[in-house]
Amino acid sequence: MARIAVIGAGMGALAAAARLAVAGHRVTVYERTETYGGAVRRFERDGFSFDTGPGLLTLPAVWRDLFVKTGKEPLEACVELVQVDPSARHVFADGTEAVLPNASRAGVVSALDTALGPGAGGRWGDFLVRAREAWDRTRRPLLEEPLWPNWSVLADREPYPSVPHKRLLRTRRAGTLAEVGAWELRDPRLAALLESHALAYGLDPRVTPASAAVLPYMEHAFGMWSVRGGVRELARAVYERCLVRRVSFVFGAEVTRIVEKDGRAAGVELDGGTSRALGPGGGSVAEADFVVAPGAGGFVGVPPRGQGEVVPQRGLPSRLTVLLALRGGRPEGTAHRTIVHTRDREGELEALFGTAPAPAAGPTVTVLRPEDPGLVPDSAHEAVTLSVVVPAGAEPGTDLVEAALTVAERALPGLRDRVLWREVRTPADIAEETGVEGGSVPAPALAAAGGRLLHPANSTALPGLFTVGGWAHPGGGLPHAGMSGALVSGLVVEGPEFRGSQ
Known part of the structure; x- marks a missing residue:
């Protein structure tokens, strides 16, 4: 039985802790804040409750697997999962709307043909077939296996089977998501639908x-799910599973350094000046046989990788979230999620990834309107969340909040008249909760692009030290966090020969 110190109580760390504990190890989690879940938090006021991190769940099988492997009670005995249908409502720049059913290719094809004109659904359906091929080629190396030592194979090889396209007397194939939209989907509204999946993770579709x-294939194939009571309930269930497996938690304990001894990780040093657990005074060392830390985006104590390793990602965008307590109940048949697309695509992308100011037409806004009585004081009120991608470290002012409300009113007329109060959460709030500079939000690992969107391996240059969570392989997103925990557990328990789930 080994002693294992886990730094931070994010979702990936909790998943690793539960798996390591059930394997017989003595696991202690040191969390600098006073609660668990990382970015998966909750805001409550006046009987209203809001998720302040992810509001929906994809690939719930990842978390089902965790509960199967760590105890007798399955996931559904601990939280209630509800498949969201429709999957999304899209309000495009020209005012066209499309309501897409959940996990139904035929239904989506029909809905797009009806909304956008004959042929639109067929082009999207053909795209999904090619997207599935890309998924089949990358699923194991990007989700279920430790990062390959020869990871450059993933960096250099584009798994998406682009359709040949004649352009300026040359035959070309799409190499970027924007080119897929322009050359294969051939409709600015379908292109906006495609690009919104990248934008949601702070990725510039042009590169x-x-x-x-x-990304859209995962949503199509595995559906979108809500958690009754909010996604925070998933974090609670995983935390409680850790307690059942006798994982120890020390909250209010900030780790300042990874201790090394004889060339390997040997524990963590805690800041005695800030640690509630230690009280005032000098720091203390907690010895361990293995240390599990956040990836490079979340903890500065992870040593640099060796030459030729994946370079940690930096500078990814963050989120502005506006929590709205509304008078008036949620109308029957309302979509849980609506994406209101910007009327100025280039302006928005330049504002996010260039140096231009915010677009006058307003940003793309995701509107979440959950059908969940537990989130509101009564049926005469509604809890709505607006989400906008913003640059990391930004301090969004009232102008951007008002712009988001104006955009949201394209999907929810009369919104401002219903607002009882609002709570604005900025990148600074994300930075405070996660410890990531600027409140950056990690993106999932993706193949090609020279490895720019891969994440560093879970094993590190220091023996005995492993990294977990959104800034380590396989990257950001709730399913990826769960897989990260599974990979770290496998590497600790089975050693470097571990090759992932079968």
Whole structure:
């Protein structure tokens, strides 16, 4: 039985802790804040409750697997999962709307043909077939296996089977998501639908590789799910599973350094000046046989990788979230999620990834309107969340909040008249909760693009030290966090020969 110190109580760390504990190890989690879940938090006021991190769940099988492997009670005995249908409502720049059913290719094809005109659904359906091929080629190396030592194979090879396209007397194939939209989907509204999946993760579709086609495919193939009571309930269930497996938690304990001894990780040093657990005074060392830390985006104590390793990602965008307490109940048949697309695509992309100011037409806004009585004081009120991608470290002012409300009113007329109060959460709030500079939000690992969207391996240059969570392989997103925990557990328990789930 080994002693294992886990730094931070994010979702990936919790997943690793539960798996390591059930394997017989003595696991202690040191969390600098006073609660668990990382970015998966909750805001409550006046009987209203909001998720302040992810509001929906994809690939719930990842978390089902965790509960199967760590105890007798399955996931559904601990939280209630509800498949969201429709999957999304899209309000495009020209005012056209499309309501897409959940996990139904035929239904989506029909809905797009009806909304956008004959042939639109067929082009999207054909794209999904190619996206599935990209998924089949990358699923194991990007989700279920430790990062390959020869990871450059993933960096150089584009798994998406682009359709040959004649342009200026030359035959070309789409190499970016924007080119897939322009050359294969051939409708600015379908292109906006495609690009919104990249934008949701803070990725610029103009340079994001075509392999990002796996992002809409995941949503299509595995559906979108809500958690009754909010996604925070998933974090609670995983935390409680850790307690059942006798994982120890020390909250209010900030780790300042990874201790090394004889060339390997040997524990963590805690800041005695800030640690509630230690009280005032000098720091203390907690010895361990293995240390599990956040990836490079979340903890500065992870040593640099060796030459030729994946370079940690920096500077990814963050989120502005506006929580709205509304008078008036949620109308029957309302979509849980609505994406209101910007009327100024280039302006928005330049504002996010260039140096231009915010677009006058307003940003793309995701509107979440969950059908969940537990989130509101009564049926005469509604809890709505607006989400906007913003640059990391930005301090969004009232102008951007008002712009988001104006955009949201394209999907929810009369919104301002219903607002009782609002709570604005900025990148600074994300930075405070996660410890990531600027409140950056990690993107999932993607193949191609020279490895720019891969994440560093879970094993590190220091023996005994492993990294977990969104800034380590396989990257950001709730399913990826769960897989990260599974990979770290496998590497600790089975050693470097571990090759992932079968």
